Amino acid sequence: MNASIAARIALRELRGGLEGFRIFLACVILGVAAIAAVGTVRSSIAEGLAREGATLLGGDAEIELTYRFANEGERAWMNEAALSVSEIADFRSMALFQERRSLTQIKAVDDAYPLVGKLELSPDISVSEALAMRSGQPGLVMHPTLAERLGATPGDTVRLGTKEFRLTALIEREPDTRSAGFGLGPRTIVKRTSLEGSGLLQPGTLFSSLYRLDLPPGADLSVMKRAAESALEGSGMRWSDARNGAPGVAEFVDRLGAFLILVGLSGLAVGGVGIAAALRAYLAGKVRVIAILRTIGADQATIFMCYLIQVGLLAAIGIAAGLALGVGVPVGLASLIEARLPVPAVFALYPAPMIEAAIYSLLTVLIFTLWPLAQAREVKPAALYRDAEAANTLPELRFIAATVTAIATLIAAAAFFSGDLWLTLWTAGGIAGALLLLALAGTGMRHLAYRTRRYTRGRVALGWALAAIGGPGSTASAVVLSLGLGLSVLAAIGQIDRNLRDAIAGDLPEIAPSYFFVDIQRDQMPGFSARLERDDGVDRVDAAPMLRGVLTEINGKPAAETAGDHWVLQGDRGVSYAASLPERSTITDGTWWSANYSGAPQVSFAQEEALEMGLKLGDEITVNILGRDITAEVSSFREVDFSTAGMGFIMIMNEAALVAAPHSFIATVYAEETAEAAILRDLSEQFPNITAIRVKDAVEQVSDLLAGLASATAWGASATLLTGFLVLIGAAAADQRARRYEAAILKTLGASRARILSGLALRAALLGAAAGLVALVAGIAGAWAVSHFIMGTQYSVVWSSALFIIAGGATISLLAGLGYALGPISVRPAGVLRARD
């Protein structure tokens, strides 16, 4: 083989232009662009979060305590370590304006707030001015959403607890926000000192205290973290620092980005089908050229190299154009996107997502072109005087091995870039399985069409359509493969999304309580219960003491050593106590303590979670509550059902273990919808410090979040579908010559243009609908598996989405088919037929 000769021939061949490679290029460009675009947005957000880390956090570092403020010793350490410290209390409460009440997340700040960044207000006044005491009334600022809910405007008097405040401004931008917009209560900011006399922040109130530290320049954050952990050991504190100012958001964006890129890979796989088809069509037209080259002395390796070089050059052009598009669009639209993002982003050219997209594309091109290229090697000089057809045999073993290696490399690269091996393997398996299923479905469809053709007597157009689907040269497999994958993903999303949202928004409110009431003081409990007992609209009230604690140790060792990264260990959890087994509770193992038990602390643990964490009866767990470690023996396991949104505690201790600690009560109220407003009004009036959380509002929030996730995934799947559409156009274009010929014969036999058109349309629509049907079956199977195995929810087929998928498949196929039907129906038969003589 002579590589330079192969290159020279390759360039001569490409001199003719890129006519036969438009679909090839389009598939590469679209696949690269989709992945590069998602990657660029992800990197831009990551960079934004990194740069704004300190601002998002509100300081160089933050120490969070649950349920209490720092004691003198802790505060002294902070004052010594930092140049300045800002103390914030963060908790939920109710804001009241005239007769309107709304849940709000209160940030009670000190004079140092904000340590970093700027709180932007409307009207544009300073924080100290906004929160200052004026005419005996302290100021507060709130998020416009809350003001809108209350119907309040700056200048109005708003009540928090039992105290009145003046709404001085609305929050335009809160620098230290880490929630990316998800929260039940919109923000209210107030001076902590102003809350005195409001009845809020009493002992037992559920709140977090946040200490933002402004550290000396050049302070080593990891050293500082270790120092804090050592100095404040046993305090139950949580450390965050500017290296990752919004860990939740960063992780969410990272996971969502990785998932969308994997969805993008399915688009690349569909594009691969189109790339292979385009190359096969191109090589089929080159059989004579190859035969001539072989006749005049070119060996197989030269032929292979010649066309590999052409494929490589085209792939390079496609990847370059795809990267320009995929990076150019988000960077070009940076200001638009930034305005809509709830998190900071720095849009720029990031090499990592570009390299990732290029590697994926290059490997995909290789995977889908090696096979046809290897077959081109097999063209014999005899093809010159025999029927010139490309070989359709299995290529040599080394080419199969090379293809398998390329697939393995692609999976390894995807696992590396996504950082999630199992998700990658599931996705790769899913794509491969889906492609195989779709290929089988295409073959099945051909057989079905062949068998049913005989039953179409009298329906000429339908008969032709079935003959074309079931006969030689059928495009059934091409259509099903190109549309099937995108439609399958869309079908699964449609089914999962609707089922999940139905389960949350439809079924849950049926069994869930109307309200959660938190921060009820012990002395308020009798009055609280009395108001509900005399209300006929109330079906049931559950109440329990509520503390929060962090599970730190299991059997004297750090809890993570036994339970890994189980969710129960992530942050603080609700802990309750009870003398006797609460109503509707079932002990599954062990025994409940006696009613007057006052020995060493014992704990009853949720059974399912205990099993997942590897806890056994008799194990000792240490829970840090209010900075105090309480070690208790696991004496029983309980069944806890979190799916009803009712009251469910992972840990319940015996009464004596916790009763002395400052705490409040939590209550769930199950009431008729008509009674809800009056309950809220009366209880808020009587107990202004109590916070009510309406379950329906929470359900709506979760439902909206799910809708957002589903829509992001649907956009990813749409890119796959668009690639499928391109592949379909390619298939239709490649098939057009055959359709023109067929139309010419039919015209000769007396078929009108309308009949020919209806035959072509019917064929395209039938194939598209069938692709939709196959995708629907795959989507329903996937959705059922997700609902059944992962979500643990009931599953029922969503017929509206199902019909949409089938109709969508038919429409897309019809559009691609009709675009290429005008040529065949307008042919003059003689010209086409004589050209074939």
Add this chain to the structure above:
Amino acid sequence: MRILEAISLDVHKGDTLGLVGPSGSGKSSLLMLMGGLERASSGEVRALGQDLSALSEDALARLRRDHIGVVFQSFHLIPTMTALENVATPLELAGVSDATERAQAELHEVGLADRAGHYPSQLSGGEQQRVALARASAPRPNILLADEPTGNLDSQTGAAIIDMLFGLQARHSATLVLVTHDPGLADRCDRVIELHDGQLTERPQAPDQAARAL
């Protein structure tokens, strides 16, 4: 470029007409004009009393469906359809209720009853041309147009096809126009027209010549 110029030709019902001439002389173009498969840039083409140049594409298609059968050198069967489906298609287009049965009978006529379920790619050239003949004759056309029907066949197969073609023409009393390079084949027709540079001349046929050739 002018292919046919200032020509006039009448073909009567039941006639068999041979069109001969060198390549590029316009034989096939003339045949295509007769079948309404091409349109003349000027002049008039009438068939079965209708002015073809005045008919729309679809009207021409209907005329062929009901009255004209065409046989080509390259057979031109629909590759996605079986032999039976190919023959049934013009009958189905005409709304014939027993199209499949009649198509089966036509295949039987040309000796291909046992190949009905085969696709064109599974048939030999001779078999494909027999299917094409069956398809052309199935609707009982008034006119049969054949464009070098033996051009792609060996002489033995070709002769068998020609016998069948003339047999069908005789059985249905159709008018047959046959384009051929083969003088012997042309001599089997009642009339022979020679084309040269777009001009036609009728070759005198001895009254008994056609009969003898048979």
